[in-house]
Amino acid sequence: MQELDEWPCVYTDYNSITIHCIKGLLTQQGIETKLIGEALSGASGEIPITETEIKLLVFHTKFTQAKDLVHKFETNAESSWFCRQCDEENSGTFEICWQCGHDPATE
Secondary structure (H helix, E strand, O other): OOOHHHOOEEEEEOOHHHHHHHHHHHHHOOOOEEEEOHHHHHHEOOEOHHHOOEEEEEOHHHHHHHHHHHHHHHHHHHOEEEOOOOOOEEEOOOOOOOOOOOOHHHO
């Protein structure tokens, strides 16, 4: 079994949905992940919020690659784009239009 220090934390958040989005992104790129603290998120309100933080860990040899992907995710989350098919505004993290399903990569 690998030591915990071989699995540095690449991202932390209190939001389970955000953590799982980033976990999925890393998994798609072949980066194995581990979550710590996920079970505590259900205890929000009962225990201090600082105790419900979820940590996303990656194996140390993939840390730099994972950190770059997390940065790209965060940067895209702040931007948005408009669909050329239906003119709907989409979050930068969406690859296809949420409204009509158009994939701009096929253009």
